[in-house]
Amino acid sequence: xxxxxxxxxxxxxxxxxxxxxxxxxxxxxxxxxxxxxxxxxxxxxxxxxxxxxxxxxxxxxxxxxxxxxxxxxxxxxxxxxxxxxxxxxxxxxxxxxxxxxxxxxxxxxxxxxxxxxxxxxxxxxxxxxxxxxxxxxxxxxxxxxxxxxxxxxxxxxxxxxxxxxxxxxxxxxxxxxxxxxxxxxxxxxxxxxxxxxxxxxxxxxxxxxxxxxxxxxxxxxxxxxxxxxxxxxxxxxxxxxxxxxxxxxxxxxxxxxxxxxxxxxxxxxxxxxxxxxxxxxxxxxxxxxxxxxxxxxxxxxxxxxxxxxxxxxxxxxxxxxxx
Amino acid sequence: xxxxxxxxxxxxxxxxxxxxxxxxxxxxxxxxxxxxxxxxxxxxxxxxxxxxxxxxxxxxxxxxxxxxxxxxxxxxxxxxxxxxxxxxxxxxxxxxxxxxxxxxxxxxxxxxxxxxxxxxxxxxxxxxxxxxxxxxxxxxxxxxxxxxxxxxxxxxxxxxxxxxxxxxxxxxxxxxxxxxxxxxxxxxxxxxxxxxxxxxxxxxxxxxxxxxxxxxxxxxxxxxxxxxxxxxxxxxxxxxxxxxxxxxxxxxxxxxxxxxxxxxxxxxxxxxxxxxxxxxxxxxxxxxxxxxxxxxxxxxxxxxxxxxxxxxxxxxxxxxxxxxxxxx
Numbered sequence: 001x002x003x004x005x006x007x008x009x010x011x012x013x014x015x016x017x018x019x020x021x022x023x024x025x026x027x028x029x030x031x032x033x034x035x036x037x038x039x040x041x042x043x044x045x046x047x048x049x050x051x052x053x054x055x056x057x058x059x060x061x062x063x064x065x066x067x068x069x070x071x072x073x074x075x076x077x078x079x080x081x082x083x084x085x086x087x088x089x090x091x092x093x094x095x096x097x098x099x100x101x102x103x104x105x106x107x108x109x110x111x112x113x114x115x116x117x118x119x120x121x122x123x124x125x126x127x128x129x130x131x132x133x134x135x136x137x138x139x140x141x142x143x144x145x146x147x148x149x150x151x152x153x154x155x156x157x158x159x160x161x162x163x164x165x166x167x168x169x170x171x172x173x174x175x176x177x178x179x180x181x182x183x184x185x186x187x188x189x190x191x192x193x194x195x196x197x198x199x200x201x202x203x204x205x206x207x208x209x210x211x212x213x214x215x216x217x218x219x220x221x222x223x224x225x226x227x228x229x230x231x232x233x234x235x236x237x238x239x240x241x242x243x244x245x246x247x248x249x250x251x252x253x254x255x256x257x258x259x260x261x262x263x264x265x266x267x268x269x270x271x272x273x274x275x276x277x278x279x280x281x282x283x284x285x286x287x288x289x290x291x292x293x294x295x296x297x298x299x300x301x302x303x304x305x306x307x308x309x310x311x312x313x314x315x316x317x318x319x320x321x322x323x
Numbered sequence: 324x325x326x327x328x329x330x331x332x333x334x335x336x337x338x339x340x341x342x343x344x345x346x347x348x349x350x351x352x353x354x355x356x357x358x359x360x361x362x363x364x365x366x367x368x369x370x371x372x373x374x375x376x377x378x379x380x381x382x383x384x385x386x387x388x389x390x391x392x393x394x395x396x397x398x399x400x401x402x403x404x405x406x407x408x409x410x411x412x413x414x415x416x417x418x419x420x421x422x423x424x425x426x427x428x429x430x431x432x433x434x435x436x437x438x439x440x441x442x443x444x445x446x447x448x449x450x451x452x453x454x455x456x457x458x459x460x461x462x463x464x465x466x467x468x469x470x471x472x473x474x475x476x477x478x479x480x481x482x483x484x485x486x487x488x489x490x491x492x493x494x495x496x497x498x499x500x501x502x503x504x505x506x507x508x509x510x511x512x513x514x515x516x517x518x519x520x521x522x523x524x525x526x527x528x529x530x531x532x533x534x535x536x537x538x539x540x541x542x543x544x545x546x547x548x549x550x551x552x553x554x555x556x557x558x559x560x561x562x563x564x565x566x567x568x569x570x571x572x573x574x575x576x577x578x579x580x581x582x583x584x585x586x587x588x589x590x591x592x593x594x595x596x597x598x599x600x601x602x603x604x605x606x607x608x609x610x611x612x613x614x615x616x617x618x619x620x621x622x623x624x625x626x627x628x629x630x631x632x633x634x635x636x637x638x639x640x641x642x643x644x645x646x647x648x649x650x651x
Contacts, residue, residue, distance in 0.1 A: 043448035043542045044608070049334035062606050064457035066500075082454065082606075083463055099463070113501055114456035115603040115629030119612060143462070152464040278327075 011123070013132050014184040014218045015139040016100030017150040018229040019158055021177040022093065022237075026170040028265070029092035031056065037166050038087055052274050058087040060219075062121055063153050066111065069103075069126065070147040072137030077126050079103065080111050083150065084122030084218075085157045088226055091269055094233065095161065096226050099153035102218045103130050122218055124148070136183040140207045151179060173261035175237045176204050180229040184210040184221045195283040198228070206232055210283070220277040227276050231293055234269055238262055238300045242307075252311045259304050267304070270297050338544040338610035342577035343618055344393040346383045347536040348376065349585040350426055352399045352529075353417075355407035362416060367642035369424035372586050375637045376426065379584050386624065393576040397430040399532065402562040403438060404525070410558035410565045418571070429575035430550055436567025437531040438523050443542045446523045449531050450513065454606045456500055475510040476500060476600050511597040526597035530605065533598060533634050535568075538579030538615055539607040550578045581619045581626045583634045588641035595636055602631035 023029065029037060031054055035046040038058035047057040062082040069077045085099040100122060107125030117123070143149045162169075187194075193216065197209040208228060212221055241262050272294060273281045287293045350372055357364055376396075383392040398417065407413070414431065421428050438446045458478045470479070477499035499506035513527045534540050535548045550570040559565050568578065587595065607630060619626045627633050 041448070041451045042444070043451070045333075045336040045543055047334050047336065049331050051329065051331065055334075060609075062454045063463050064454055065461050065463050066457045066459045067462035078459075080457075111459075111501065113603060113629060113631075115631045118454060118604070118606050119628055119630065121606065121609060146460065146462055149462050149464045152462075 010104065010186065010214050011102035011218065012105035012130055012186055013136060014100060014102045014186075014212070014221050015136070015150065016098055016182050016218075016222055016225060017154050018096055018098045018180040018182070018222075018226050019151070019154045019177060020094065020096045020180070020226075020229045020233040021158065022171055022173075022175045022265075023089065023095045023167070024162055024169045024171055025092075025167045026172055027092075029089065029166070030054075031092075033166055034089045034092055037161060037164050038089060040087075049275065053269070053271055054091050055275060056089045060084045060086045060121065061157070062118070063099075063156075064114070064117070065101075065124060065148055068147045069124075069130075069135050070138030070141065070143040071131060071134040072141055073131070073134040075131050075134055077128070077131060077135070079107070079124045079126045079148065081117045081124035082121055083124065083148070083153050085153050086222070087157055087161055090230060093265055094230055094269065095158065096229060097154040097157040097161070098222050098226055099150045099157070100218055100222050101148075101150070103135070105130050105132070132185065136185065136209070139183050140181050140209070142181070150181070172265055173241075176240070178204040178206060178229060178233045178236060180206040180208060180225060180232065182208040182210065182221070182225040184212045184216075186214050187211050189213050189215045193280050193283060195286045198287060200232075204236070213279075216277070216279065220280060224273075224276050224280045224283060227273055228287070231270065231272055231297075234266060235293065235296055235300070238266060238297075238304070242300060242303060252314050255307060256311050259307055262304050263308070267301055270294075270301075336544050338541055338608065338614070339546060340611075340614045340618075341538045341546045341579050343538050343615065344395045344576040344578075344580035345387060345582070345624065346379070346392060346394045347578065347580035347583045348379055348394055348396045349536070349583065349587075350376070350396050350398050350421065350428060352585065352587055352591070354401045355405040358407055358413060358416075362420060365417065365420040366423070368588075369421050369426055371639055371642045373424045373426055375586050375639060379586075379637070388623075393580075395429045395576040395578055395580065396427060397432060397536070397578065398428045399432045399434055401434045403433075403435040403523075403528065406562060409560045410562060411560045414558045427572060429570065429572045430578050431569045431571055432532070432548075433562060433565060433567050434528055434532075435562070436548060437528040437535070440548050440567040443547050445535075445540065445542070445547055446528060446531055447521075448542065449534065449540075449605060450527075452606050453601075453604055456604050458498075458500055470510075472514050473510055473512055474601060474604060475508070476603075477502070477506060477508050479508075479510065509597065509600055511600055513601070526594050526601060529594060529598045530601035533583060533602060534605070534607060534630075536579055536583045537581075537630065537633055539611045539630065541608045541611050544610075581615065581624060581633065584637065585634065586637050586639065589638040590641055592638055595638075599631045599634070602634065603629065605630070 031048050034056035035048055038046045038056050040058050040061055044059035049055045064082055066080045069079050083099050083101045087097045089095050101124040103124050103126055106129045109127050191213055194211040199207045244258055273284050383394055480497045481495055497508040499508050511526055512524050514521050514523050540547045548568050550568045551566040553569050553571050
């Protein structure tokens, strides 16, 4: 490819994976502690925001890769570059790690000096032409043996953070990690961003397909997907909590115990697109129409409150009768 | 799009830019043994350097299209590996010999300032910015097989181990990742531990020094190793009391620059090759990088893409007489 060095090639594809989990800490972290946890490098700021909720974002780290890209049609494309990763902590409670890369439509046929790749953080250049469709599908399906593994990069960052001495490794309740894989195809600048598919798969896997204008930064796409992953995790976790609470409904105190963590730790976390880049906020609308993320959430919140109200009515009676 | 109404400074930290010359020219990088050899050694050094300085100035002017290039000169003294004499005794001698040769030293730096300056652990921060060049097959699933405290330009010789069936494999050569037909494999020691204290290696501190001269070092968005003006008074009697970077000439061009040129005796060739290896695997502050690229482009003097390419060197025959000391 004859491109002047220094001019970033327009990425044809941006791919990423977000892993979302409950922070292994009995107490939620305050802003200071969150900054301490996410300080991946001493010389760079952790971004801290307090409105509309407490949110901390780590500096980006890079992982060098030189391997085949995951492709759905089995085509073998070697690519070299860096995968960017960062971590975010929301309300000192929900920890997310995201790994992502952008790929230009074509790259040189030989590996260049490593310094070339380091001044393009988060860009992975294919050898020759990038099979866009096959790579996008390959990333969503997950990597085969030896293929670029975004999930592993995100998981390594999570593991590193969860070993932090600030954490007591005690969770206030049980929950499952979710993985959200996403791909964004590029559309010409000026066209409207679109969320074309959100798939709820098994084993906590979700996939998102986007179409984004060329001038949307990859980090903004990552931010949107982190926001989607966080809210999907909340829905998944609270649904699960209510299900396990249902069996306990007959037993008042047990039901209260099952639902209480939702009130203590989760209900205030629902805040769609609080920090999503403005040009991408409307992508939420698609999910609000169908299936209706916020509608489901409100319904769940109402059920939890009703359950607790019912138990509250029952409890004084029991308390009276036992005395 | 309209500007956001609400802003939080802790959510959008800024990176401050630094002033930039066209070229940062290093007139010497001397070690205590050079000073021990007496003023004649310094004199010979500056006499040799003087010739090359003319050539470097001419080359910089050609790049700026005849416009007078902004060039700042600097001089680095080792006070990190060995300590000798005092600034009050040594520095007037250096400045005098430079002046006799017709050279002006604009900035004076202490090598230990590349390790820690103004209580900021600069070397430590740069060490955390190393992103190792991945050998083919690295897919992100395993961290690079790093040898703590060392950095290589390829795959090391595997340690001898028994294969599954117990046969002992023979020696396997190391492999340079960017090899063309044949490898030139290099493994650089970044630091060692002495009495529980980390001793940074000379190439590592020299890499930090290059990044400072290229205007690419920041600590929490603020420039580090910022020059302090010198009031012309006597130099202190203790190296620790000398600011890490001193501006001797108040009218000098900015310390940091788009490019660097370093004049050195040829015994330093291996060290500087190691410096390039380190620079080639260091992820510098993205915003600082962007600022330098934008400014140089605005002047029509675009910098090379990769940071290591911005540093050039002139190696000359060591004018030293007597036994040549190879280490530093």
